[in-house]
Amino acid sequence: MNHELNSSAAIKEALPTVFGYIGIGLAFGIVAKAAGFSPWITLLMSLFIYAGSAQFIAVSMLAAHSPVASIVFAVFLVNARMILISTTVAGYLPAQATWKNVVLGSFITDESFALSMNKINYTNHRLNFEWLNAANLVAYWVWAGASVVGAILGNFITDPQAWGLDFAIVAMFLGLLYLQIISEQVLSYSLQLLVVLITLGLMYVGFIFIPTNLLVLVVTLITCGLGVWLKNEFF
Known part of the structure; x- marks a missing residue:
């Protein structure tokens, strides 16, 4: 990482997290396919819900024909932590247009949050829209792409755990935690x-x-x- 807060730096710095998104995205696509969802539906879920753990829950509840209200409530509870995450990140951003805050808040993830907390150690505790938006979009499109590929592979792979794909997200967070600890200057x-x-x-x-x-x-x-x-x- 470095002190630059531009799109180019964000893309490079987000690349280590891509492998985690690919692994867990493939796993979600395979699980969704096993639950009876087509690749197109799987892709739309990743594009419009865009919440890893919540998507797994939504798929299982939809497959079990749970009431829509129950699914919405469960997804809200799982993602409630994003309120804390967004509030924390907002403290490092300059005053900006409301629509920019909405965009950042809509696309932020646990991983881009962890990346942000690491980045501020190199930028005098500052972030900006360009850098965070680019990091968010890398995660968004990789997740969506991996999900639909996983749904296609679901025709051939019935157990993602046998391939170790379920550990990808754990490995990614361990790496982010390590980088945060070694770079913390306060x-x-x-x-x-x-x-x-x-x-x-x-x-x-x-x-x-x-x-x-x-x-x-x-x-x-x-x-x-x-x-x-x-x-x-x-x-």
């Missing part, structure tokens, strides 16, 4: 690692007591609060 390594361990512990315990579709949101709120307290009290 917070100490010990504090960052402590917060990571707390997050892992809360996720492990949370799986027992908290519904899966709320778990990420709840753990994010708790960990952020604990992180701020730990930083102010001990670091």
Whole structure:
């Protein structure tokens, strides 16, 4: 990464996340095909819903003939964390036209958010529309393309886990986490690692007591609060 905030830099810096999008996008397409959805429907879901985990849930609920209201509510709960993500990113953007904020908020993902949090370490904690929009669009089109290819391959591959495609998203986030930790210039390594361990512990315990579709949101709120307290009290 470097200090440049333009489309060219964004595309180059987003490339490492592409492999994760390809893997999980292929997996989604295969799952959608197995559930009876055509490649065209799969593509439209990726273009208009554009929410990885929520799309898996939507496909399974549609296949089970769940009520539309239930599907919409479930997708909302899974994606509720995007409210936190968008609010966080907004603090690093300059004042700009409302339509630009809507575009960025509509296309931002967990991965482009993580990329943004890494990028600010090189740009004096600044972002702009051009850079973030380009990073978002790379993710958007790669995800859509991988989904439709996966749906086509679904005629030949019935179990994506056998190919290890389900681990692609995990590997991608591990890479993004590593880059964030080594590039952070303000917070100490010990504090960052402590917060990571707390997050892992809360996720492990949370799986027992908290519904899966709320778990990420709840753990994010708790960990952020604990992180701020730990930083102010001990670091």
